[in-house]
Amino acid sequence: MPRVWEVPVHDSTRVRDVRVAARDAAGRARLPEDRLAAAELVATELATNLLKHAGGGRVLLDLVGPPAPAYGDDDLRLVQIVAVDHGPGIADMETALRDGFSTRDSLGAGLGTCRRTSDGFGLHSVPGRGTVAMARIGHRSARPGSGPYPPPVPVRVGGVNVPLAGGEFSGDAWTCVRTADRVTLMLADGLGHGPQAARASSAAVHALHEAAHLPPAELLRRLHAALRDTRGAAVAVAQLDVTAGQLYFAGVGNAGARLRRGDDWHGLISRPGIVGAHLPGHLHQHQEPWTPDSLLVLHSDGLPSRWNPGPTTGGMPLLDPAVIAASILRDASSSARPVRDDTAVAVLSPSLPDRSS
Incomplete structure (x- = not known):
């Protein structure tokens, strides 16, 4: 079962906890020593920024696949570090990202160095709403999708996963697999929370990787058989x-899905049931056009069912999908309104034009 980390950062003692979590994550991703040190550096700087700029926040760490779905990268894992706050926001992001600009008492690295050190970096800040900073650290020599494979597809995927009450395991999981010219994104929410819920969602991830060539309705039947000896899960599959x-x-089940085209959002409806325990006799499969301005959000029920897409998803289509996912999570919760369950959000979005993801 995959480990996830959530570290609240409200005083300087927790910065060390973030650094330790980053080292643990990098070790599980089998990163070489230089990239492990890079993960520690970036995590420490992001945690320090939370204290200096926002008075605190939280850092989410996870092992994720590359944001650009490709062949041959099923076993490739990057350390994803996401710092989230509800602070005043960054007034001048261009200056904040400049190399050499750093907060007092930080490592002196600055967000610009974090961006340059990382294999993927995203930053989004809204005055009065807060900031999301995201970095991915992997093997610098690894080039997903290189070799005798078809060219990259023009979409990106990203997400965040938060365990309930700082637990070691989240009962939610998401994954993305490419087969030929099809990209399949799945989110599974194991019943309950903790290790047994994580076992169910992990079984769904494994089964999807074994059968990602199937259409969504058939995939759900395959997952139903694979999850029979688990608690079962709510599952959403988009292809x-x-x-x-x-x-x-x-x-x-109650895994949610929303699709945006232009400025309009609408929900994609799931059938009642539990994959692994009770599957509906008829599985309806929606078909929707996908346009260059489309955006798909899958989420577990840890996110309120009536969450507001907000300005991030509506007005910033060029953001990294993991930043969009973290912004959705930030805007749907606060210290006064914490999430009540494991919570995962996964986003499928168009690639940036004329540049790699």
Whole structure:
């Protein structure tokens, strides 16, 4: 079962906890020593920034796949470090990202150095709402999708996963797999929380990787068989046919899905049931057009069902999908309104034009 980390940062003693978590995550990702040190540096700087700029926040660490779905990267894991706060925001992000600009009493690295050190970096800040800073650290020599494979598809994927009450394991999981010109994104919410819920969602992830060539409705039947000896899970599966420009979706249980085209959002409906325990006799499969301005959000029920997409998802289509996911989570919760369950949010978005993801 994959480990996830959530570290509240409200005083300087927790900065060390973030650094230790980053080292643990980098070790589990089997990063070489220089990249392990990079993960520690970036995590420490992001945690320090939370204290200096926002009076505190939290750092989320997870092992994720590359944001650009590609062949041959199923076993490749990057350390994703996300710092989230509800502070005043960054007034001048261009200056904050400049190399050499750093807060007093920090390591002197600064966000610009964090960006340059990372294999992927994203920053978004809204005055009065807060800031999300995200960095991914991996093997610098690894180039997902290189070799005798088809060219990259014009989409990116990212997400965040938060365990309930700082637990070691989240009962939620998300994953993305590419087969030919199809990209399949799945989110599974194991019943309850803790290790047994994580076992169910992990079984769903494994089963998806074994059968990602199937359409969503058939995938859910395959997952149903794979999860019979677990607690079961709510599962949402979205599959994008890049060539045809069509998105197919099927879901069972209370995993949520919303699709945006232009300025309009609408929900994709799942059927009642539990994958692994009670599967509906008929699984409806939605078909929706996918356009260059489309955005898909899958989420577990730890996120309020009536969450507001907010300005991040509506007005910033060029953000990294993991930053969008973290912004959705930030805006749906606060210290006074914490999440009440394991919570995962996964986002499928278009790639940036004329540049790698």
